Amino acid sequence: MQSALLAAIVFLASIIPTYLLFDFMSGPTAGSSFWFLFFYAVGPIVASAALAVVLFTREMGVDYTRVSQEEPLNLLRQSLRASMLRVSESPGLLEVRLDWFAAIHISTKVSDEKTRLFVKARPTASGWTTLFFLILLSSSTYGIFFALANAMTVYISARCWYFRRRLPMILSEKRLVRQVPLDETRAALIEALSENHRLAAEAYEARKSNRQDVFAILLLVGIVLFLVLFVAILMTIDGFDDFAQMGLAATLAVVGAAALTAPLALVALHFSGRKVKEFEFWARQLRDALQRETEASPMEDGERTSVELLLDAWKELPKWMEARMKTGHLREPGTWIVISILLLMAVPLILTPLPNIGVAETLIGGSMIGAAFVLYARFKKRQTQESERILNELRSRLDLIRSQLEAEILGS
Amino acid sequence: MVLKTEPDRPDLYVVARILERLWREGGPMIKTRLQVGAKVNYDVFTRYLVWMENRDLVSIHQVEDGHERVSISPKGEEAYRRLVQWINEVTKKGILR
Numbered sequence: 001m002q003s004a005l006l007a008a009i010v011f012l013a014s015i016i017p018t019y020l021l022f023d024f025m026s027g028p029t030a031g032s033s034f035w036f037l038f039f040y041a042v043g044p045i046v047a048s049a050a051l052a053v054v055l056f057t058r059e060m061g062v063d064y065t066r067v068s069q070e071e072p073l074n075l076l077r078q079s080l081r082a083s084m085l086r087v088s089e090s091p092g093l094l095e096v097r098l099d100w101f102a103a104i105h106i107s108t109k110v111s112d113e114k115t116r117l118f119v120k121a122r123p124t125a126s127g128w129t130t131l132f133f134l135i136l137l138s139s140s141t142y143g144i145f146f147a148l149a150n151a152m153t154v155y156i157s158a159r160c161w162y163f164r165r166r167l168p169m170i171l172s173e174k175r176l177v178r179q180v181p182l183d184e185t186r187a188a189l190i191e192a193l194s195e196n197h198r199l200a201a202e203a204y205e206a207r208k209s210n211r212q213d214v215f216a217i218l219l220l221v222g223i224v225l226f227l228v229l230f231v232a233i234l235m236t237i238d239g240f241d242d243f244a245q246m247g248l249a250a251t252l253a254v255v256g257a258a259a260l261t262a263p264l265a266l267v268a269l270h271f272s273g274r275k276v277k278e279f280e281f282w283a284r285q286l287r288d289a290l291q292r293e294t295e296a297s298p299m300e301d302g303e304r305t306s307v308e309l310l311l312d313a314w315k316e317l318p319k320w321m322e323a324r325m326k327t328g329h330l331r332e333p334g335t336w337i338v339i340s341i342l343l344l345m346a347v348p349l350i351l352t353p354l355p356n357i358g359v360a361e362t363l364i365g366g367s368m369i370g371a372a373f374v375l376y377a378r379f380k381k382r383q384t385q386e387s388e389r390i391l392n393e394l395r396s397r398l399d400l401i402r403s404q405l406e407a408e409i410l411g412s
Numbered sequence: 413m414v415l416k417t418e419p420d421r422p423d424l425y426v427v428a429r430i431l432e433r434l435w436r437e438g439g440p441m442i443k444t445r446l447q448v449g450a451k452v453n454y455d456v457f458t459r460y461l462v463w464m465e466n467r468d469l470v471s472i473h474q475v476e477d478g479h480e481r482v483s484i485s486p487k488g489e490e491a492y493r494r495l496v497q498w499i500n501e502v503t504k505k506g507i508l509r
Contacts, residue, residue, distance in 0.1 A: 299449075
């Protein structure tokens with residue numbers, strides 16, 4: 001019912017802008033042009049969002065005949081981790097990362113004879129962020145973002161559908177016996193290495209994404225600087241009517257903007273690059289160790305043992321947590337939606353003011369940008385406070401666990 | 413002359429490293445090879461072996477070829493299993509969620 005309703009919204013939201021577009025092209029009336037503008041701006045966003053809701057809330061079932069008394073999600077988790085997939089677990093639910101954008105949620109309903117697995121397509125954190133911006137930009141004149149947003153939604157759903165078809169094979173007894181070692185100790189090693197690898201890899205991806213954000217901001221700063229310099233130079237040499245002088249002004253503006261932003265970019269590259277490499281190193285080491293355990297391969301003499309690696313990984317956990325928390329845009333999606341809407345509405349108001357109400361538009365646009373900034377500053381403050389609280393708690397818990405572990409094993 | 417005394421405060425890393433090497437080997441291991449794997453000097457390594465032997469975590473055998481061999485005892489295997497499971501539980505129970 002819910003899916004049918006949403007499908008109807010998708011259909012209507014796609015048809016109305018198209019109809020109004022034809023109406024507008026053939027000579028709009030005053031009334032229809034308003035509706036055209038309204039639907040042309042909002043319709044594609046609603047359509048893209050509705051398609052995402054339909055495909056991401058759709059649950060697909062898989063029949064599974066139980067081969068042991070063990071909880072199927074436990075078996076599945078072990079098997080998927082032994083297949084080197086990144087799996088995170090919350091009560092009654094597994095989330096499997098399929099690629100950079102696509103993930104799958106798996107839950108179960110158990111009856112006496114049969115167990116049914118249910119899967120849902122889900123974007124990863126990077127997938128959500130990308131999709132969110134593509135959907136917001138869906139009202140673009142050329143429709144490229146509308147197409148990209150929907151293509152991405154369909155892709156994530158298709159990845160899930162394809163993976164669902166593989167689940168019975170992954171869960172079959174034969175595959176479990178072959179893939180998951182029966183040795184309890186090795187199984188625990190695989191679980192711990194897999195979980196730590198997931199955390200390290202997520203921290204690495206978060207840090208990499210932060211670096212890309214910094215470069216995007218610097219690029220934006222560079223473009224603004226170029227525009228300001230270009231106009232300032234043209235005004236100084238009074239060369240608005242001369243192509244040769246405009247070329248000269250453009251060259252000088254490019255050089256000036258590059259000279260101001262390039263050092264900042266180099267500093268950012270130096271500091272963020274070191275962290276990115278450090279996290280990448282940890283993710284790779286844990287992945288190699290995980291592979292060694294899943295294949296039960298022998299160890300080289302100089303290699304670090306898996307337990308040693310895990311004990312060292314504990315020291316890194318606060319750093320990984322911090323990196324993951326710093327990319328927590330999706331922790332408050334409401335705040336980000338409001339910020340994005342405020343900015344999207346403010347920019348056209350300021351850049352294209354109408355003759356009679358230009359000042360009022362600029363003031364309203366400025367207030368919107370101010371409000372967006374206040375919301376962002378508050379979000380950042382809350383995020384920092386929460387990070388500090390969680391990290392302090394984590395550090396003290398790790399110290400406690402470490403001393404308990406030493407007392408238990410070493411008797412000291 | 414090597415004094416075969418126990419370490420004052422054993423390091424969990426070294427104990428875990430020796431136990432894991434022996435657990436992986438699945439049988440007796442030549443002492444010098446184990447020392448390379450343990451990544452500590454001979455004196456320190458010997459102290460750890462004494463400490464672990466006194467607690468029945470490992471057993472040392474003198475073999476006819478002149479090489480001493482070390483193997484993990486059932487108690488050592490159990491200690492290693494507990495260590496791994498503890499680490500796994502801590503990670504799984506989500507100190508990190």
